[in-house]
Amino acid sequence: MSTPNPVISTNFIQSIIDEDNKTGKYGGRVHTRFPPEPNGYLHIGHAKSICLNFGIAAANDGLCNLRFDDTNPSKEDIEYVESIMEDVRWLGFDWDERMFYAADYFEQLYQYAEQLIRSGKAFVCDLTAAQIRDHRGTLVEPGKESPYRNRSVEENLDLFRRMRAGEFPDGSRTLRAKIDMASPNFNMRDPVLYRILRASHHRTGDTWCIYPMYDYAHPISDSIEGITHSVCTLEFEDHRPLYDWVLDALAIYHPQQIEFARLNLTNTVMSKRKLRELVEQSYVSGWDDPRMPTISGLRRRGYTPTAIRDFCDRIGVAKSNSLVDVGLLEHCIREDLNTKASRVMAVLKPLKLVIENYPEDMVEELEAENNSENPEMGTRKIPFSKVIYIEQDDFMENPPKKFFRLTPGQEVRLKHAYIIKCEQVIKDDAGEITELRCTYDPTTKSGESGSARKVKGVLHWVSAAHAISAEVRLYDYLLMDDQTNDDEYNMNPNSLITLSESLVEPSLAQVKPGDKFQFLRQGYFCMDRDSIPGKPVFNRIVGLRDTWAKLQK
Ligand code: ATP
Numbered sequence: 001m002s003t004p005n006p007v008i009s010t011n012f013i014q015s016i017i018d019e020d021n022k023t024g025k026y027g028g029r030v031h032t033r034f035p036p037e038p039n040g041y042l043h044i045g046h047a048k049s050i051c052l053n054f055g056i057a058a059a060n061d062g063l064c065n066l067r068f069d070d071t072n073p074s075k076e077d078i079e080y081v082e083s084i085m086e087d088v089r090w091l092g093f094d095w096d097e098r099m100f101y102a103a104d105y106f107e108q109l110y111q112y113a114e115q116l117i118r119s120g121k122a123f124v125c126d127l128t129a130a131q132i133r134d135h136r137g138t139l140v141e142p143g144k145e146s147p148y149r150n151r152s153v154e155e156n157l158d159l160f161r162r163m164r165a166g167e168f169p170d171g172s173r174t175l176r177a178k179i180d181m182a183s184p185n186f187n188m189r190d191p192v193l194y195r196i197l198r199a200s201h202h203r204t205g206d207t208w209c210i211y212p213m214y215d216y217a218h219p220i221s222d223s224i225e226g227i228t229h230s231v232c233t234l235e236f237e238d239h240r241p242l243y244d245w246v247l248d249a250l251a252i253y254h255p256q257q258i259e260f261a262r263l264n265l266t267n268t269v270m271s272k273r274k275l276r277e278l279v280e281q282s283y284v285s286g287w288d289d290p291r292m293p294t295i296s297g298l299r300r301r302g303y304t305p306t307a308i309r310d311f312c313d314r315i316g317v318a319k320s321n322s323l324v325d326v327g328l329l330e331h332c333i334r335e336d337l338n339t340k341a342s343r344v345m346a347v348l349k350p351l352k353l354v355i356e357n358y359p360e361d362m363v364e365e366l367e368a369e370n371n372s373e374n375p376e377m378g379t380r381k382i383p384f385s386k387v388i389y390i391e392q393d394d395f396m397e398n399p400p401k402k403f404f405r406l407t408p409g410q411e412v413r414l415k416h417a418y419i420i421k422c423e424q425v426i427k428d429d430a431g432e433i434t435e436l437r438c439t440y441d442p443t444t445k446s447g448e449s450g451s452a453r454k455v456k457g458v459l460h461w462v463s464a465a466h467a468i469s470a471e472v473r474l475y476d477y478l479l480m481d482d483q484t485n486d487d488e489y490n491m492n493p494n495s496l497i498t499l500s501e502s503l504v505e506p507s508l509a510q511v512k513p514g515d516k517f518q519f520l521r522q523g524y525f526c527m528d529r530d531s532i533p534g535k536p537v538f539n540r541i542v543g544l545r546d547t548w549a550k551l552q553k
């Protein structure tokens, strides 16, 4: 199994494994699983679970299965199965031949249910869902036993078989565990194990009209696969007694469930249900919209597997819930791209600039380093000529103090080129600046003797005759603030700004979707799959300013 970056750090789960290895509990075996329900695309929270499960296995010479927890046919789909496989692989993990579906165990789960009935541990209940709820009791009052609780084994077996055979309408009966209606734990108050539901399953079609509940199917699936450590998120802590009850009642191989805190990120919705709402209500263009915290969204935005795995390592694994600053995720992608991404020049909002004393037809090929952090990345040539574009924001006619960019009379250096000076500002009838007239100092060419002369500002630019027109998409968080209420969120109306008149240097003519760059002074960008010949589209992955790193100082 090729698993980069195994989780070797001593988290509390590793401590449990170390202890189990000492006592020989599982004969020294470590076998985990990642069990997504195929009812949506994976998000960055799942990445934490993936890195943890595959990482623990790798760090302990163990195995990790991919298992689809597909017991709820009404919400599940093959599209999700395929996206999940793609995302796990892309993150760099490999389940070899160990890909399973809970649906593959339906027959076995059914047989185990008959076993529970025969041993008097399960019964068919005719109460409706609403009645079951009414019988459940409260935190301070015990629940009421179902009037069907004491049916004979024969009657239960007969009714359960007829449930399977499709003799009863949806919702009319359930199979319930016979545990304890007075348990302080609601999950133990005779929980439903099977319900009648006529829905086509993405794998079993219409073979079944009864489906097992998650709390019943999950421990048995773990047991069948020989899982040792069944790692899940904290909200299942109260379900652990039921997990244990099912396995003990059947007297079958018993893995242990261990809970850890789920990942929550600032400014980020993190539940498949809510993410689906964003897609269905067209707040975003799809599950892989670059603003989405899905793995496919992050991939399209330009995140790398390395950055995401690094993030998951850094946040660690704990037992109590917390909120992680999304700035840490951004820090991780900057760190990864810093030494890998070529620096190029792109002007997002162009302003025309004519260098009056530069010869009309001259074109100089200037030498430019690709990455000052990584000299091995070499150099490239950039054409320079009389008419160029600079960033609108890099010029101010009436600048405030400490504005070191271009202003009338003030000199700046053009990156990789010359020092220029603004001589004249040209405006249209509405008073908008349309063009700058400048002069250059031919003795100041970068890399040559005259380049020693220093000026405060250095601007990026592109040559008008050579630049490629591009669309640039600037992203901000989907949500305005840190969300306080789980069900209401405050959408950021400016989470996408599209600039369709941007210009990039000609070396970008050959790039492919997925290629990543640092646009000098602007941030990291990734070519989007919406690009068409002659009109590349770039996603801003992240800006250059690292707010997270600053906070740590
Ligand atoms: P969601 O609420 O987003 O739908 P889920 O838990 O229902 O998530 P599953 O497909 O059941 O989604 O999850 C697969 C695995 O990923 C489970 O083990 C689950 O605990 C884990 N997981 C889901 N969300 C997170 C998260 N935010 N942080 C860590 N692990 C998570």
Ligand code: MG
Binding pocket: 037
């Ligand atoms: Mg779920």
